[in-house]
Amino acid sequence: MCKSYEKPQVLLIGGGMITEIQILPTLYHLQNTGLIGEISIVALNGPPLRKIAESRTLHNSFPGQSFKPYPDFNKVGDDEVFPDLFKEVLSDAPQRSVAVVAVPDQLHYPMAKEALNCGHHVLAVKPLVLKYTEAVELEKLALDKGLFVGVEYHKRFDDRNLIARGKYRSGELGEFRLGFASLIEPWYYRNSNFQNWCTTENSDMFTYIGCHYVDAVAFITGLLPTEVSIYGVEEPYPNGRMGYLWTDGRVVWENGAVLAALNGMGYPNIAPGGNSQGMTLFCRGENDGALVIHDDQYRGVKHSYTVKGDDEGDSYYNEVSPDYFKLLDMGGKAMTPVGYGHRSVENIIRAAIRTEAAAEGKTGDEALQARRHMIEAIDKEGVIATPANSSYNELVIEAGRMSITSGGRPVMIEYGDNPHVHFRD
Numbered sequence: 001m002c003k004s005y006e007k008p009q010v011l012l013i014g015g016g017m018i019t020e021i022q023i024l025p026t027l028y029h030l031q032n033t034g035l036i037g038e039i040s041i042v043a044l045n046g047p048p049l050r051k052i053a054e055s056r057t058l059h060n061s062f063p064g065q066s067f068k069p070y071p072d073f074n075k076v077g078d079d080e081v082f083p084d085l086f087k088e089v090l091s092d093a094p095q096r097s098v099a100v101v102a103v104p105d106q107l108h109y110p111m112a113k114e115a116l117n118c119g120h121h122v123l124a125v126k127p128l129v130l131k132y133t134e135a136v137e138l139e140k141l142a143l144d145k146g147l148f149v150g151v152e153y154h155k156r157f158d159d160r161n162l163i164a165r166g167k168y169r170s171g172e173l174g175e176f177r178l179g180f181a182s183l184i185e186p187w188y189y190r191n192s193n194f195q196n197w198c199t200t201e202n203s204d205m206f207t208y209i210g211c212h213y214v215d216a217v218a219f220i221t222g223l224l225p226t227e228v229s230i231y232g233v234e235e236p237y238p239n240g241r242m243g244y245l246w247t248d249g250r251v252v253w254e255n256g257a258v259l260a261a262l263n264g265m266g267y268p269n270i271a272p273g274g275n276s277q278g279m280t281l282f283c284r285g286e287n288d289g290a291l292v293i294h295d296d297q298y299r300g301v302k303h304s305y306t307v308k309g310d311d312e313g314d315s316y317y318n319e320v321s322p323d324y325f326k327l328l329d330m331g332g333k334a335m336t337p338v339g340y341g342h343r344s345v346e347n348i349i350r351a352a353i354r355t356e357a358a359a360e361g362k363t364g365d366e367a368l369q370a371r372r373h374m375i376e377a378i379d380k381e382g383v384i385a386t387p388a389n390s391s392y393n394e395l396v397i398e399a400g401r402m403s404i405t406s407g408g409r410p411v412m413i414e415y416g417d418n419p420h421v422h423f424r425d
């Protein structure tokens with residue numbers, strides 16, 4: 001008889017920026033609320049783990065809480081690297097834990113696959129993988145084993161996108177025809193670990209960040225992307241490696257609509273927001289146009305401080321976004337995370353728990369079938385991105401990479417029995 005499944009362990013692979021500012025604070029909160037058990041973090045080497053373990057923000061926000069570091073940064077040299085340690089951590093953990101894949105994009109596929117083969121549910125930061133066939137392989141492997149895979153496209157949990165989705169799906173916004181979206185990350189990102197992996201041979205700013213708005217448009221409208229062309233401007237990082245640090249993309253949709261996507265790594269450090277972002281969609285109604293405008297950068301809050309922090313990007317005058325991720329004092333011993341970044345991670349962890357709960361009281365094949373039905377039901381809801389309901393994103397990324405590395409040539413996406421991409425004739 002399956003035991004009731006209340007507290008999965010969480011194995012977080014990757015000790016970078018997204019772990020520190022979004023995923024770990026949410027996991028600490030979920031641990032406080034009794035949803036998850038022990039948290040482990042595996043990184044390539046010790047220094048990022050030490051940085052997180054010593055973070056003043058995390059200590060002050062979640063007093064007394066900690067994670068198990070792999071490698072133990074107190075016992076290994078800072079220069080030692082452990083590229084395969086994640087395999088040991090995954091295989092030593094109790095099956096049906098939740099593995100969180102938060103490493104550079106090109107490592108998502110082998111790590112998610114390893115996690116599934118070790119019997120764990122998976123939460124992957126976006127993009128799930130870089131190739132459509134890899135997404136399909138993970139989808140099949142996960143369903144075969146009755147394990148849930150969720151992709152952390154957190155804009156899906158931004159209320160404004162859920163509102164637009166409801167209005168669009170009920171016909172109140174007509175039909176999408178023309179739009180533009182931009183997301184420009186701060187200039188100082190170039191100084192970070194990005195310069196070691198977000199380089200021309202692996203990724204680009206469209207792949208890294210443009211995928212959020214492509215997914216948001218598909219999420220709102222239900223349309224599939226059919227053609228992609230991306231022009232990338234190459235620039236050196238401080239370490240001399242080259243990156244496509246500015247990209248201009250065009251995504252054509254199955255109904256002929258078109259979205260322009262501008263992405264970059266150059267929002268001024270001294271500017272007041274965390275980045276520059278927003279989306280405008282023009283739509284066609286029966287007798288008039290319809291319109292969605294999301295100012296995702298300025299959300300109506302202005303602060304001017306008497307002091308300025310020492311971190312890159314800190315400024316006296318700030319346009320604070322209360323909507324992505326904030327830690328608030330709502331009483332109790334720890335802070336409470338709020339925002340769509342938090343809701344997204346929580347909902348994916350809850351989906352893994354829902355998958356397990358579906359099998360409660362059942363054994364063997366009956367339990368497996370129950371888990372599979374729950375996975376298919378969550379796929380169908382279409383709220384959480386899964387390999388089954390969002391692998392158009394992998395086709396867009398494949399097409400985008402093909403286009404950007406060939407000077408912006410248009411690349412078509414074919415669906416049907418054998419989805420694939422090819423240059424437009």
Ligand SMILES: NC(=O)c1ccc[n+]([C@@H]2O[C@H](COP(=O)([O-])OP(=O)(O)OC[C@H]3O[C@@H](n4cnc5c(N)ncnc54)[C@H](O)[C@@H]3O)[C@@H](O)[C@H]2O)c1
Nearest residue numbers: 014015016017018042043044048083102103104105125193
């Ligand atoms: N808005 C978003 O959705 C968003 C924002 C930031 C990052 N991300 C995604 O999160 C992922 C990580 O980004 P980041 O900003 O945290 O990157 P980062 O460069 O700050 O950190 C990467 C981490 O991966 C670890 N790593 C590398 N190889 C490893 C290995 N073999 N075993 C274990 N750990 C290993 C490194 O130690 C490092 O801690 C990327 O896929 C990125 O696209 C998403």
